[in-house]
Amino acid sequence: MTATTALPTSRPTAGSHLTGAGIVRSEWIKLRSVRSTVWSYALIVLASLGMALLMAGTIDFGGAPVPADQHNSLILQASTFGIYFGQLIVAVLGVLVISGEYSTGMIRSTLTAVPKRIPALVAKALVLFATTLVVGLISVFGSLAIAVPLLAGQDVVPDFSDGKLLADLALSAVYLALVAVFALGVGTILRSAAGGIAAALGVILLLPTIFQLIAGLTQAQWAADVIPYLLSNAGTGIFTPSFDGSGLEQWQNLLVVLAWVAVSLIGGALLLKRRDA
Amino acid sequence: MIKAEGLIKRYGAKTAVNDISFTVKPGMVTGFLGPNGAGKSTTMRMIVGLDRPTSGSVTVNGKHYADHKAPLREVGALLDAKAIHTGRSAYNHLLAMGATHGIGKARVTEVIGLTGLDSVAGKRVGGFSLGMGQRLGIAAALLGDPATLILDEPVNGLDPEGVMWVRQLARHLAGEGRTIFLSSHLMSEMALTADHLIVLGRGRIIADAPIAEILAANTRTAVKLRSPYAPQLAQLLQAADVTITSTEPDALTVTGITAPAIGDLAARNGIALHELTPVGASLEQAYMDLTQDDVEYHAGGATPVAAPAPTTITEEVAR
Numbered sequence: 005m006t007a008t009t010a011l012p013t014s015r016p017t018a019g020s021h022l023t024g025a026g027i028v029r030s031e032w033i034k035l036r037s038v039r040s041t042v043w044s045y046a047l048i049v050l051a052s053l054g055m056a057l058l059m060a061g062t063i064d065f066g067g068a069p070v071p072a073d074q075h076n077s078l079i080l081q082a083s084t085f086g087i088y089f090g091q092l093i094v095a096v097l098g099v100l101v102i103s104g105e106y107s108t109g110m111i112r113s114t115l116t117a118v119p120k121r122i123p124a125l126v127a128k129a130l131v132l133f134a135t136t137l138v139v140g141l142i143s144v145f146g147s148l149a150i151a152v153p154l155l156a157g158q159d160v161v162p163d164f165s166d167g168k169l170l171a172d173l174a175l176s177a178v179y180l181a182l183v184a185v186f187a188l189g190v191g192t193i194l195r196s197a198a199g200g201i202a203a204a205l206g207v208i209l210l211l212p213t214i215f216q217l218i219a220g221l222t223q224a225q226w227a228a229d230v231i232p233y234l235l236s237n238a239g240t241g242i243f244t245p246s247f248d249g250s251g252l253e254q255w256q257n258l259l260v261v262l263a264w265v266a267v268s269l270i271g272g273a274l275l276l277k278r279r280d281a
Numbered sequence: 282m283i284k285a286e287g288l289i290k291r292y293g294a295k296t297a298v299n300d301i302s303f304t305v306k307p308g309m310v311t312g313f314l315g316p317n318g319a320g321k322s323t324t325m326r327m328i329v330g331l332d333r334p335t336s337g338s339v340t341v342n343g344k345h346y347a348d349h350k351a352p353l354r355e356v357g358a359l360l361d362a363k364a365i366h367t368g369r370s371a372y373n374h375l376l377a378m379g380a381t382h383g384i385g386k387a388r389v390t391e392v393i394g395l396t397g398l399d400s401v402a403g404k405r406v407g408g409f410s411l412g413m414g415q416r417l418g419i420a421a422a423l424l425g426d427p428a429t430l431i432l433d434e435p436v437n438g439l440d441p442e443g444v445m446w447v448r449q450l451a452r453h454l455a456g457e458g459r460t461i462f463l464s465s466h467l468m469s470e471m472a473l474t475a476d477h478l479i480v481l482g483r484g485r486i487i488a489d490a491p492i493a494e495i496l497a498a499n500t501r502t503a504v505k506l507r508s509p510y511a512p513q514l515a516q517l518l519q520a521a522d523v524t525i526t527s528t529e530p531d532a533l534t535v536t537g538i539t540a541p542a543i544g545d546l547a548a549r550n551g552i553a554l555h556e557l558t559p560v561g562a563s564l565e566q567a568y569m570d571l572t573q574d575d576v577e578y579h580a581g582g583a584t585p586v587a588a589p590a591p592t593t594i595t596e597e598v599a600r
Contacts, residue, residue: 020382112364113364
């Protein structure tokens with residue numbers, strides 16, 4: 005390693021300053037330049053395609069014809085199966101995007117470059133949302149491409165005429181992206197990978213079970229009333245017809261999920277702004 | 282130009298920085314010296330807004346760091362060599378940092394060359410040695426070509442060549458009229474690099490003066506002499522500010538009087554001198570004297586017992 009002390013006399017950075025677009029670009033560079041991101045996203049796509057293959061390829065109706073009004077629902081299920089798995093991966097990824105900065109000390113570099121702090125978190129959320137959305141879309145539409153020909157062998161054919169099937173598929177990717185942002189907020193609040201991942205996965209996986217147990221054991225109506233508003237239940241309700249009889253419309257489910265995201269992200273933002281780094 | 286006024290930082294019951302005010306001027310290297318735990322890093326973190334002062338304020342070029350349009354062009358900071366994601370390459374780290382300010386690949390490549398990281402720029406930071414991490418941290422600090430540079434213990438972990446390089450870099454950048462604020466817990470390092478010194482102990486400023494002044498005020502030259510008539514000479518030397526210690530029967534160490542004066546005195550009294558050597562007290566000793574009351578973590582039993590505390594400097598220059 006050779007070291008020189010001569011600094012160029014020109015001022016190579018003249019005129020450059022902090023911009024929103026610059027912060028977003030910075031976060032995009034950060035997201036794509038860490039291996040865990042690439043692996044996580046690759047895993048989501050592969051798992052989605054694999055599950056679509058498994059479900060569409062092995063389903064057998066015993067020769068009985070499937071009613072035409074259930075065709076789209078079947079195809080939707082086969083194509084979005086990966087989302088149930090993918091939400092766990094993006095929950096981990098969302099936490100790691102910020103907790104990785106805390107554990108390595110990178111957060112101090114980040115906050116030195118963006119001392120107002122909140123723009124850095126917003127940029128992280130935007131980049132994570134957009135990237136996860138694209139990965140989600142690739143996953144579900146890739147799964148669709150696998151499921152449709154396989155199910156056609158069972159005489160199940162999609163009906164794209166009203167656009168609802170395509171919209172639902174796209175919404176499932178939106179849900180996936182929102183889970184990632186929710187987890188980012190959780191990670192920002194807790195700052196540690198272990199705690200953040202446990203909390204994010206706990207909300208997604210454990211809360212529904214816990215409330216079902218409470219509702220089942222105590223017959224408590226309030227517990228039963230809460231269930232449809234839990235993140236993963238409302239999330240599923242964004243892109244699939246309500247199956248728990250909660251009566252929430254798709255857009256209402258979307259609002260519920262957005263509320264979860266807002267609470268976690270705003271909570272994270274307030275703490276990020278207030279705490280010493 | 283960095284200006285701190287009444288800066289206080291408390292963590293719970295512990296006061297890390299206790300009401301300090303200072304100015305770091307452009308065009309020179311200002312050393313920030315103090316034992317571990319004195320509050321140097323906390324102060325530096327407050328300058329760039331990572332830690333919020335409990336009270337008081339600190340500005341860079343007249344504004345709070347966060348209020349600048351281009352913070353990285355105002356201040357480049359190396360606060361912690363490990364403030365870098367270990368899973369990312371050095372190049373991508375710098376690229377991401379620069380992107381926030383629209384600083385592009387050309388400048389990133391430039392600072393990589395400047396810090397001698399060319400051969401490892403594509404490697405993940407996790408595998409870097411402490412020295413390479415320091416170089417990368419310095420590269421990041423230089424990214425915005427900043428008018429003010431804050432370097433917290435920059436020579437930590439560097440090899441001798443690297444230490445020399447940091448010294449020259451600091452001097453060179455100060456020569457360009459930039460403000461250089463450099464911390465260390467090593468007085469010897471400061472003596473070689475700094476023009477001005479702010480000494481911190483237990484969260485308080487003990488001294489804030491040009492380095493020469495601090496050295497002069499805290500360096501008491503001693504004279505070693507050897508004579509067969511040492512006891513008689515000791516008798517003659519007795520005076521108010523003269524301290525005499527004897528390590529061997531025929532040897533004395535005298536402070537408070539110059540070597541020529543001793544020689545003249547001995548000649549007048551017909552005492553033969555076999556040796557007369559002025560000994561400059563070390564910089565380290567001056568620093569130890571300055572901070573001895575303010576070291577937070579003493580090694581057990583190593584506390585100097587009867588060393589005279591040169592408290593005068595504190596009152597003179599600490600304002």
